Amino acid sequence: MSDVTNVEASSPVQAGEQAAKPQVAVMNLLAGEGPRADSPLAHAELGAIAKQSDAKGGVCLQELKLLGHLVLRGDPNNQSFVAGVTKVLGVALPAALKTEVIGELSVHWVSPDEWLLIMPAKQAFQLERELRAELTGHYAIVNVSGGQTVLRLTGPDVDKVLCKSTPYDVHERNFPVGKVVTSVFAKSQAVISRSGEEAWDLVVRRSFADYLWLWLQDASAEYGLQIKG
Amino acid sequence: MFYIYCPYCQEHREEEEFHAAGQAHIARPADPDNCTDEEWGDYLYFRKNPRGLHHEMWVHAAGCRKFFNMTRDTQSYEIKEVYKMGEQPQIVSEQDSIARGTA
Numbered sequence: 001m002s003d004v005t006n007v008e009a010s011s012p013v014q015a016g017e018q019a020a021k022p023q024v025a026v027m028n029l030l031a032g033e034g035p036r037a038d039s040p041l042a043h044a045e046l047g048a049i050a051k052q053s054d055a056k057g058g059v060c061l062q063e064l065k066l067l068g069h070l071v072l073r074g075d076p077n078n079q080s081f082v083a084g085v086t087k088v089l090g091v092a093l094p095a096a097l098k099t100e101v102i103g104e105l106s107v108h109w110v111s112p113d114e115w116l117l118i119m120p121a122k123q124a125f126q127l128e129r130e131l132r133a134e135l136t137g138h139y140a141i142v143n144v145s146g147g148q149t150v151l152r153l154t155g156p157d158v159d160k161v162l163c164k165s166t167p168y169d170v171h172e173r174n175f176p177v178g179k180v181v182t183s184v185f186a187k188s189q190a191v192i193s194r195s196g197e198e199a200w201d202l203v204v205r206r207s208f209a210d211y212l213w214l215w216l217q218d219a220s221a222e223y224g225l226q227i228k229g
Numbered sequence: 230m231f232y233i234y235c236p237y238c239q240e241h242r243e244e245e246e247f248h249a250a251g252q253a254h255i256a257r258p259a260d261p262d263n264c265t266d267e268e269w270g271d272y273l274y275f276r277k278n279p280r281g282l283h284h285e286m287w288v289h290a291a292g293c294r295k296f297f298n299m300t301r302d303t304q305s306y307e308i309k310e311v312y313k314m315g316e317q318p319q320i321v322s323e324q325d326s327i328a329r330g331t332a
């Protein structure tokens with residue numbers, strides 16, 4: 001099935017344009033009406049577990065599935081890059097180890113020249129187009145929505161589960177709300193951000209999602225694990 | 230275990246997050262087609278193995294994924310300094326400073 005309306009050249013080179021932008025094929029990765037999109041944890045049927053069990057516990061897990069994930073790369077010392085991104089996002093790019101949240105969009109610092117933008121799936125294609133229209137020069141945007149998923153952990157005992165899972169110090173004095181780090185998690189990796197006193201988000205790789213789901217069930221067992229659909 | 234300061238994340242992290250990536254400051258011959266076999270062989274295969282101060286590359290593999298340099302004492306394992314790619318070490322051994330012509 002070819003859906004040409006979903007593919008476009010981001011900036012057609014027009015005759016006489018001074019600094020012609022390179023042409024990039026930008027594709028809407030959303031499955032649309034036809035094929036069904038499955039989250040990496042579709043097989044775990046978290047929704048069904050949530051309905052069957054009213055277990056209360058110290059840890060609550062919810063998959064924020066099928067969100068839009070964009071990796072944005074560029075030089076933070078490049079004024080036009082920073083200004084362009086700020087204009088489109090409506091918020092300045094966060095400095096090291098910080099997360100900015102504006103409405104439904106969260107912007108995570110990942111590396112000095114890399115940020116992870118997470119938003120509702122339907123906004124990703126539009127945001128990518130807006131960024132490409134605004135930015136010039138050396139930058140990169142990659143839609144990685146299909147490659148990772150977000151696990152939200154809430155509850156009074158989440159910090160204890162994290163202590164078992166990552167060598168990073170998650171104590172309040174080292175890991176305040178609004179901070180984000182990429183670190184080792186179980187034997188995998190995760191982008192770990194603290195969105196509230198008792199609320200943490202893990203961005204994990206698709207291929208590790210099942211392993212981490214099993215890990216989190218085991219690590220949370222002693223506190224009681226509640227699943228939110 | 231090392232507790233390593235990443236100059237890009239600007240904080241200390243566990244060694245588990247890093248990988249050692251060999252000797253730092255290896256200069257590729259500027260004109261490979263016209264260098265001798267010995268020069269090319271030295272560049273490709275020969276590495277220092279000092280007892281004492283050593284300059285190494287490390288990568289923050291599970292973190293920001295950036296490479297950086299470290300000056301480390303191979304005898305005591307003490308990390309003397311870390312510095313970004315493209316920067317020069319502040320702490321150098323006597324032989325190093327002679328080799329660099331800065332002594």
Ligand SMILES: [Zn+2]
Nearest residue numbers: 235238289293
């Ligand atoms: Zn780092």
